[in-house]
Amino acid sequence: KNEVEQSPQNLTAQEGEFITINCSYSVGISALHWLQQHPGGGIVSLFMLSSGKKKHGRLIATINIQEKHSSLHITASHPRDSAVYICAVGSQGNLIFGKGTKLSVKP
Amino acid sequence: NAGVTQTPKFRVLKTGQSMTLLCAQDMNHEYMYWYRQDPGMGLRLIHYSVGEGTTAKGEVPDGYNVSRLKKQNFLLGLESAAPSQTSVYFCASSYGGYQPQHFGDGTRLSIL
Numbered sequence: 001k002n003e004v005e006q007s008p009q010n011l012t013a014q015e016g017e018f019i020t021i022n023c024s025y026s027v028g029i030s031a032l033h034w035l036q037q038h039p040g041g042g043i044v045s046l047f048m049l050s051s052g053k054k055k056h057g058r059l060i061a062t063i064n065i066q067e068k069h070s071s072l073h074i075t076a077s078h079p080r081d082s083a084v085y086i087c088a089v090g091s092q093g094n095l096i097f098g099k100g101t102k103l104s105v106k107p
Numbered sequence: 108n109a110g111v112t113q114t115p116k117f118r119v120l121k122t123g124q125s126m127t128l129l130c131a132q133d134m135n136h137e138y139m140y141w142y143r144q145d146p147g148m149g150l151r152l153i154h155y156s157v158g159e160g161t162t163a164k165g166e167v168p169d170g171y172n173v174s175r176l177k178k179q180n181f182l183l184g185l186e187s188a189a190p191s192q193t194s195v196y197f198c199a200s201s202y203g204g205y206q207p208q209h210f211g212d213g214t215r216l217s218i219l
Contacts, residue, residue: 004149031205043197045207086149092204093138093157094165097149 003027006087006098013105019074021101023087026068030091034061034072037084037100046072046085077105109133113198113211120188120218128183128214130198138201139181140165140208141173143194150197156181157204188218 005024013019023032034046047054047061049070054061058081060073074081082105087098114129130139140155152165156175170192172184181200185192195215199208 033207035210041195041213043199043210043213045209048205048207088150093140093155093201093208094152094204095150095208096166097151099147099149 002098003096004087004089004098006085006101008101009099010102011104013077013103015078015105015107017077017105019077019081019103019105021072021085021087021103023070023072023089023098024068025070025087025089025096027089027096028091029089031089032063032070033088033095034070035086035088037086039083043086074103079105079107081105111198111200111209111211113196113214115214116212117215118217120185120216122188122190122218124188124218125184125186126188127185128196128198128216130181130183130200130211132179132181132200132209134200134202134209135178136200136202136209137178138204138206138208139175140199140201141171141181141183142197142199143167143192144197144213145194153183153196190218192216193218 031050058075063070084100086100088095111132141153142150154173159178198211201208
């Protein structure tokens, strides 16, 4: 069993839809990271959180430490949100990564 | 705003050849990391460093060596390249172990 599981693996949405990507983990962690990998390959850190909820623009990340689960929400999705979204967990920088969720937003 | 710069961006090697990948960061970060990304798998940590002169093994260190002689540079070496090392390699850095990581653009390495 993978230590970090993401669902769904692939997601297609229409522009404007509300999107949720889930991440479940089985190890003890200090922090959970959400990353975005652009179609060109570049990786950008979106959020790092250890409790509660964080919001940045149209992106919202939540974490439930007791349930070992996090969600990434995208409100009013746009084609430019098309990317692979990666969840990673760990401590002291030693991260374990999920396989990613490939999101495609159609106009 | 250079951030994290990886050199080279692409490389093709023959089995048994050696090479060094260079990662440079200009953000005065203490922590630096080398990952590999393979199709159908998540990023996997090869080696990391928590400061100048220090290195530590990650999840998949075999076949690789690293050095951090200067704070801003983290080198990844392949002494005798194998086809199994064909991958996309990412370098990242962070201010501390509990800070977001900043990634380079990746190096696509093919070993024939």
